[in-house]
Amino acid sequence: MMRKNQAMTHTIAMLALDGVVGFDLGVPPQVFGAARAADNTPFYSVTTCGVGGRPVRPERGGFQVVPDHDLSPLATADTVLVPGVSGGPTMTTGLVDPEVVDALRAAHTRGARIISICTGASVLASAGLLDGRTAASHWAWAKRLVRLYPQVNWDFDVLFMDDGDVLTSAGVGAGIDLCLHVIRQDHGTAVANQAARRCVVPPWRDGGQAQYIEQPVPAAHGSGTELTRAWALNRLAEQVSLEQLAGHARMSVRTFTRRFRDETGLSPQKWLLQQRVAHARLLLEATDLAVDVVARRSGLGSATALRQHLQASIGVPPSTYRRTFRQT
Structure with missing residues (x-):
């Protein structure tokens, strides 16, 4: 006071x-x-x-x-x-x-x-x-x-x-x-x-x-797990398994997980979730797609899951985020 x-x-x-x-x-x-x-x-x-x-x-x-x-x-x-x-x-x-x-x-x-x-x-x-x-x-x-x-x-x-x-x-x-x-x-x-x-x-x-922090996509230069990350970014709507990621990188799951964490600071699963949320944010900003469609195209499954992940990561639901960044 x-x-x-x-x-x-x-x-x-x-x-x-x-x-x-x-x-x-x-x-x-x-x-x-x-x-x-x-x-x-x-x-x-x-x-x-x-x-x-x-x-x-x-x-x-x-x-x-x-x-x-x-x-x-x-x-x-x-x-x-x-x-x-x-x-x-x-x-x-x-x-x-x-x-x-x-x-x-x-x-x-x-x-x-x-x-x-x-x-x-x-x-x-x-x-x-x-x-x-x-x-x-x-x-x-x-x-x-x-x-x-x-x-x-x-x-x-x-x-x-x-x-x-x-x-x-x-x-x-x-x-x-x-x-x-x-x-x-x-x-x-x-x-x-x-x-x-x-x-x-x-x-x-x-x-x-x-919600305002830039989330740049890392460039792929051909070393380590970068090419596999780029490959996964083109398949966010799919349910890519850890075994598939390791197979693409031509590594064992154990070696791939260790290398991935060394290069990104995250486990492959957490990194994938982070990229899916980032892609969902981009779709909410740039398109008029329904929230459930945004969720599916981002690989998050459902509108409920998207709502939960967005709330947990940036503190607002999809509707509020879209109002902030996109005119209707």
Whole structure:
């Protein structure tokens, strides 16, 4: 809930660093600015600050951002928000300006709520504020973030993670989901829904960011089990057995299973299921086929099985997934 009396405006200080993601910087003022009382009084005020108040250059766009303040608002704000960054030291070396570290740690120590959007989580991680916590960030940066910040329990499947006084979100659009979640926590569902309508966005999205993760098909180069994987991908609608896979690869079942796991990190059965679900997702996105037909063409058997596997893998049923990615 609000850290101040609800009659008072809740202050949010956004930290703009070099490489800031422009979308992430623009979302909080828009979404929090849409949260208003019945008399149109805003519940939040958002200001932007940076090291020395110096201009920063976003990752893209050919423009500069001039913060209104230096880091001083971090010392008094009710909430400190760090938008995503790209190419900065927290995404390359794991380091951040000591002045930023001190300001973030001091804000957290005095009880400010700390929020990050997308790769802004790397700034919090570099400052040590995510040590031992579960945090979210953009799935595309998963390998790098895990390597740079192994002390963080990263979750790249969720849209956002609420860990009490520290909240983190997945990439780009998930920042909207997190801002609406904060409004919902502070002022209730009605105010959050109203803010969502004003921003013309859904007040809540089902599932997590797993449904947005790219699933590229591995290329076949002729070594190991790759040719057999390519062969199996052309037969997803068929019930291909482990013995058939091993026979195609001209290996014993035992050798094939071991080689397959070494190359993919999965058993042949789990890999096949993963590819069938991925193919079902493609059919749901690109065709108007009925769900039971999608299930059969993907080798999942029935609409019920497809529903169960899709719910287990990305957190939403086929109908919701299709609405998200395909106009009807």
